[in-house]
Structures are given as structure tokens and as C-alpha cells.
Amino acid sequence: MADIGEFGLIDRITAAxxxxxxxxxxxxxxxxxxxxxxxxxxxDGRIVASTDLLLENRHFRRDWSxxxxxxxxxxxxxxxxxxxxxxxxxxxLVGLAVPGGLELxxxxxxxxxxxxxxxxxxxxxxxxxxxxxxxxxLSVTALGDLGGREPVRLGGARAGDVVxxxxxxxxxxxxxxxxxxxxxxxxxxxxxxxxxxxxYAQGPRxxxxxxxxxxxxxxxxxxDLGHIAAASGVRIDLRGEALAAPAKLRDVASALNVDPMTWxxxxxxxxxLAATFPNFASVPPDWTSVGLVRExxxxxVDGRRWNEGGHEHFx
Amino acid sequence: MADIGEFGLIDRITAAxxxxxxxxxxxxxxxxxxxxxxxxxxxDGRIVASTDLLLENRHFRRDWSxxxxxxxxxxxxxxxxxxxxxxxxxxxLVGLAVPGGLELxxxxxxxxxxxxxxxxxxxxxxxxxxxxxxxxxLSVTALGDLGGREPVRLGGARAGDVVxxxxxxxxxxxxxxxxxxxxxxxxxxxxxxxxxxxxYAQGPRxxxxxxxxxxxxxxxxxxDLGHIAAASGVRIDLRGEALAAPAKLRDVASALNVDPMTWxxxxxxxxxLAATFPNFASVPPDWTSVGLVRExxxxxVDGRRWNEGGHEHFx
Numbered sequence: 001m002a003d004i005g006e007f008g009l010i011d012r013i014t015a016a017x018x019x020x021x022x023x024x025x026x027x028x029x030x031x032x033x034x035x036x037x038x039x040x041x042x043x044d045g046r047i048v049a050s051t052d053l054l055l056e057n058r059h060f061r062r063d064w065s066x067x068x069x070x071x072x073x074x075x076x077x078x079x080x081x082x083x084x085x086x087x088x089x090x091x092x093l094v095g096l097a098v099p100g101g102l103e104l105x106x107x108x109x110x111x112x113x114x115x116x117x118x119x120x121x122x123x124x125x126x127x128x129x130x131x132x133x134x135x136x137x138l139s140v141t142a143l144g145d146l147g148g149r150e151p152v153r154l155g156g157a158r159a160g161d162v163v164x165x166x167x168x169x170x171x172x173x174x175x176x177x178x179x180x181x182x183x184x185x186x187x188x189x190x191x192x193x194x195x196x197x198x199x200y201a202q203g204p205r206x207x208x209x210x211x212x213x214x215x216x217x218x219x220x221x222x223x224d225l226g227h228i229a230a231a232s233g234v235r236i237d238l239r240g241e242a243l244a245a246p247a248k249l250r251d252v253a254s255a256l257n258v259d260p261m262t263w264x265x266x267x268x269x270x271x272x273l274a275a276t277f278p279n280f281a282s283v284p285p286d287w288t289s290v291g292l293v294r295e296x297x298x299x300x301v302d303g304r305r306w307n308e309g310g311h312e313h314f315x
Numbered sequence: 316m317a318d319i320g321e322f323g324l325i326d327r328i329t330a331a332x333x334x335x336x337x338x339x340x341x342x343x344x345x346x347x348x349x350x351x352x353x354x355x356x357x358x359d360g361r362i363v364a365s366t367d368l369l370l371e372n373r374h375f376r377r378d379w380s381x382x383x384x385x386x387x388x389x390x391x392x393x394x395x396x397x398x399x400x401x402x403x404x405x406x407x408l409v410g411l412a413v414p415g416g417l418e419l420x421x422x423x424x425x426x427x428x429x430x431x432x433x434x435x436x437x438x439x440x441x442x443x444x445x446x447x448x449x450x451x452x453l454s455v456t457a458l459g460d461l462g463g464r465e466p467v468r469l470g471g472a473r474a475g476d477v478v479x480x481x482x483x484x485x486x487x488x489x490x491x492x493x494x495x496x497x498x499x500x501x502x503x504x505x506x507x508x509x510x511x512x513x514x515y516a517q518g519p520r521x522x523x524x525x526x527x528x529x530x531x532x533x534x535x536x537x538x539d540l541g542h543i544a545a546a547s548g549v550r551i552d553l554r555g556e557a558l559a560a561p562a563k564l565r566d567v568a569s570a571l572n573v574d575p576m577t578w579x580x581x582x583x584x585x586x587x588l589a590a591t592f593p594n595f596a597s598v599p600p601d602w603t604s605v606g607l608v609r610e611x612x613x614x615x616v617d618g619r620r621w622n623e624g625g626h627e628h629f630x
């Protein structure tokens with residue numbers, strides 16, 4: 001890394017990314033990487049923006065995930081925030097600090113991961129910053145386009161609404177548990193931890209179907225629905241049966257002697273979507289109804305409080 | 316820090332920032348902090364975006380700068396990238412990782428710094444992320460509005476254009492040199508290092524006056540004009556006389572036994588603007604003409620190459 005220097009690294013990264021020219025003139029990018037700032041077309045007249053900071057050995061481990069895994073997941077968790085507003089991700093800005101002795105192939109893999117996840121949603125890396133640090137630091141900012149839809153906020157749930165989810169719950173947490181105990185399989189849960197698959201199309205879809213509130217499950221279902229409950233001034237009642245862990249998760253949980261419902265209710269790294277809809281008829285086909293919105297506060301599962309919250313970084 | 320937790324810290328930070336409501340309904344913010352993502356009005360139909368990563372002891376030192384200094388400078392260097400496109404900064408997203416043992420007052424000061432610098436340009440903090448790390452990590456993403464102007468890029472300089480600068484050069488580098496040697500004065504140069512003052516109004520002004528290329532001076536004048544020269548396929552000839560260090564800088568340089576021109580030509584942290592204009596008549600009043608654009612390549616001072624470049628992080 002030290003051999004090619006900061007500008008050499010920037011050149012290497014930008015050379016590995018699609019350019020507006022090589023890209024068939026991707027319409028959203030007016031000015032891409034290589035200038036003081038990027039310029040993006042915003043035909044909607046509103047932009048959605050979210051940012052995340054990811055630190056080596058806290059948010060990812062190089063011995064657990066490949067560089068491409070890290071890039072894909074870093075992009076995915078930001079894109080999940082964008083789709084949770086009902087928007088389509090359009091652009092990514094990436095800050096990267098790496099040790100001087102890091103092999104260049106790791107950065108190449110990371111950039112490939114960003115590009116791959118961008119390709120999943122039709123977004124582009126439009127800017128970034130490069131620096132040096134003892135451990136790897138990533139900052140990711142995603143921008144998105146509402147396409148004329150109203151943003152779906154946390155505070156719109158009303159008593160009587162139907163609570164529904166889309167995407168997997170607990171799989172990444174199971175993978176984390178497996179990796180934490182020194183195992184590398186079952187590969188389905190380990191891969192779920194390494195490369196989450198947020199249901200990208202379903203955020204805008206839910207908005208079109210009239211979702212009254214929506215969030216991505218990044219802190220755990222109970223915690224994230226708690227944010228909707230608090231912002232909306234309502235209680236959310238979940239049916240445990242509707243959230244029952246699938247056989248694969250139950251098998252892994254049994255092998256590790258843990259309750260699979262803990263993963264389903266408090267695991268965050270799958271980046272599923274959770275939303276409220278005005279009635280059952282408005283819940284889109286790929287979503288699963290898991291509960292109802294009531295007067296009150298907090299989140300209940302089968303009438304009881306779940307006694308574990310989402311993770312906090314300073315605990 | 317560990318006492319209040321991640322969500323407590325987020326609440327504390329957002330409570331210290333102006334809200335759309337307390338703010339007289341600041342028109343640009345549709346959805347501010349507290350949701351999955353921010354939503355910003357973009358009446359221009361294009362957004363300008365730039366991101367930076369700042370690391371403790373590499374980009375700032377807590378014994379040299381107050382928390383408020385750090386916040387102001389972190390915002391300022393991003394806003395400088397936005398104005399260098401001819402845009403007006405509108406929003407900031409901030410990622411923050413801090414040690415669990417950090418005093419809360421430091422974070423309060425940092426947030427105050429972000430808010431103060433935002434107030435200078437009329438921007439708002441609209442989103443962020445909080446995490447824990449052994450040393451402080453800041454990521455800052457700034458967004459800006461072109462107000463109907465065309466972005467001023469690096470590649471537009473043409474032979475015959477006039478090169479002009481606006482803002483201070485070398486002052487922050489002098490302050491850095493003073494602090495590096497264990498001194499705390501003269502206060503003018505030390506403060507220049509701590510709190511740069513980019514000429515915020517002059518980026519859009521230069522765009523209105525027909526600037527053909529523009530950049531902020533973050534890597535040093537020679538290096539940053541080098542980016543314009545390379546992107547535009549031209550040579551830039553500077554007149555050393557026009558760049559002569561003012562008396563205060565010469566005094567400090569003399570005391571430290573260094574050449575003040577090194578600070579002026581290679582110091583980056585003042586975030587001045589450098590631009591090219593089609594002719595002398597189009598150079599705005601507050602700008603200083605310092606050279607001409609010619610056929611060729613590279614940057615010369617009085618006909619000679621300057622043998623020091625800007626700083627690179629991996630050297």
C-alpha cells in the first residue's frame with residue numbers, strides 16, 4: 001500500500017469502478033469520482049441520505065469475511081436504510097482508511113464488493129476518501145431516489161395497522177454465533193452473516209402499497225419495531241407463531257444450545273424490512289404478516305415483553 | 316460514554332442540533348435525524364456530494380484542538396469541496412466512533428462545532444451514525460445545491476485563462492509547524508490551523524463569474540493546481556511575486572528557520588479556493604490573480620517546477 005501512495009490508491013480504486021462512459025452514460029451521475037465532489041441527478045427533487053461507520057474487529061473481521069464480503073455488507077446495510085424509506089439507492093460515497101502494510105488485493109476485493117452490491121440495486125460509487133489507519137475503517141454514505149413516492153417514516157403506524165416483515169430474520173445472528181464458536185458451517189447461516197441480502201425491491205414496493213411506517217431490521221426486530229412504536233406512539237403486538245424459526249435455524253440453535261427465537265427477535269444483521277400497513281389487503285405478496293398495531297406503547301410477543309433488546313455499541 | 320449507551324448518545328447529539336421545527340421550518344430538510352435515513356429537498360434537481368474520513372492523531376490532535384475546533388474543521392474541509400464545485404452546502408451527515416471512556420463534554424463540543432460551521436453556510440446536520448473505537452474516528456459527508464449553476468470541474472481550464480485564488484495560503488501550515496515544535500503562538504497561525512475559514516461565498520460567486528475550473532486547496536496549491544492542470548491538459552504558470560507570504564507568515568518562518576513559500580505553495584489546511592477564469596475582467600473582486608494557463612503540462616512558479624508536492628498519507 002505504502003508503495004503506491006494515496007493518489008495511486010485512489011486511481012486504482014476508481015479504475016476498478018464503472019465510469020459514466022463505460023457504463024452507457026448512467027443517467028444519475030453528472031460528475032463521478034475524480035473531482036472535488038460528485039454531482040448526481042435528482043429528478044425527484046428530494047434526496048434520501050444515510051451514513052454508516054464500520055470498524056475492523058467491531059463490525060467485521062478479516063478472518064471471518066473476505067474483502068468482497070465486507071464491501072458488499074457495508075454497502076448493503078446502507079442501502080437497507082435507503083429502501084426502508086421507500087427509496088431506490090442511487091449512489092455510494094466511501095471513506096476508507098487502511099494500514100500501510102495491507103495487501104492491495106484486499107482493497108481490490110473490497111472495491112469489487114462495493115461494485116457488486118451497487119450493481120444489485122443500480123447504484124454507483126460516486127466519491128470517496130482514502131487515508132491510513134492501524135486498523136481498517138470504512139465510512140459509507142448512500143443516497144437514494146424516492147421516485148415521486150412519499151418517504152415512509154418511523155412515526156406513521158396507527159392502531160389497527162398490520163405489522164409485516166420481508167426478508168430473513170436471525171440467520172446472520174446464527175452465523176455470527178457459529179463463527180464466534182470457531183465453526184465455519186453450516187454455510188447457509190455463515191454466508192447470511194457474511195453477505196446479507198436485503199429485499200431491495202420490497203422497500204419501494206411497500207411504499208407503493210401504502211406502508212404507514214417502515215424500518216430495516218439492523219438492531220433486531222424487537223428493537224427496530226420499538227423505534228416504530230415509540231415514534232408512532234403505539235404498541236406493537238407480535239404473534240410468536242408467525243415468527244417461528246425455520247428448521248435450519250432450529251437445528252443450528254439446538255446444536256449450540258440456544259433459543260432460536262433470540263436470533264429471530266434480536267438479530268440485526270440480515271437487514272430484513274419491517275413495516276406497518278393499513279390492512280391485510282395492502283400487505284404485498286412477498287411479505288409475512290406477523291402482528292398488529294394497538295393503542296399503547298412498546299413491543300410485545302404473544303402479549304409479553306421480550307426481555308432482550310438490540311445491541312448497543314457501548315454496552 | 317459507556318453510561319449513556321449508543322442510543323443515549325444519539326439522543327444527546329440530536330437534541331443539541333436545530334430541528335426543522337425549532338428552525339423555522341428550514342426548507343431543505345424534509346426528514347431530519349431520527350429516521351432510517353434523511354430526506355432533503357433538492358430543488359435544483361442535482362445534488363453535490365463529498366465525503367471525508369478524519370482520524371484522531373492523524374488529522375487532528377485533542378491536545379492541539381478543542382472538540383469544537385475539530386467539529387468546525389471537519390465540516391469546513393467538506394464544505395470546501397462543495398463550494399469548489401460552485402455549490403452551496405446544504406447538509407451534513409456525520410459518522411462518529413469514540414472511546415467508551417471519552418468525556419461526554421468532548422462530544423458536546425464536537426457537535427457544537429458541526430452546528431457552528433453549518434450555521435456559517437446555512438447547512439444542517441441531517442443524519443449520522445455512532446459507534447465505539449479506541450481512538451476517535453469521524454466521517455463527514457456534505458451535500459450541496461448548485462442553484463441552477465453548472466458544476467465547475469477540474470478539467471475546464473484553457474490556455475489563456477487567468478489563475479486566481481481566494482482565501483489564505485500557508486497559514487494553517489505555519490500553525491501546524493508552530494504546534495509541532497511545541498509552541499502555542501503566534502495565535503493567528505495556530506488558530507488558522509485549528510479553525511480554517513474557507514471563503515464560502517466565493518465558490519458560487521466564482522461559478523457565476525464564469526470560472527472554467529476550480530478546486531479547494533486541501534493538498535497544497537501546487538498539488539491542487541496540478542490536479543487542474545492534469546485534468547484540463549494544460550500548464551499553469553504562477554507568479555511567485557503574487558503569492559509572496561505576508562509579513563506575519565514571514566516572521567513565523569524566520570523564527571522557525573523555514574522558507575515561508577513552502578507553506579504558501581504546499582500547505583493545504585487553509586481550504587482556500589483556486590480557480591481559472593476566461594480573462595482578467597471575469598476574476599471576482601475578492602480574488603487575487605496569481606498566474607496564467609498555458610499550453611503544456613504541470614505547474615510552474617516563475618518558470619520553474621516547485622520540488623515539493625502535496626502530502627500523501629502513505630508516504
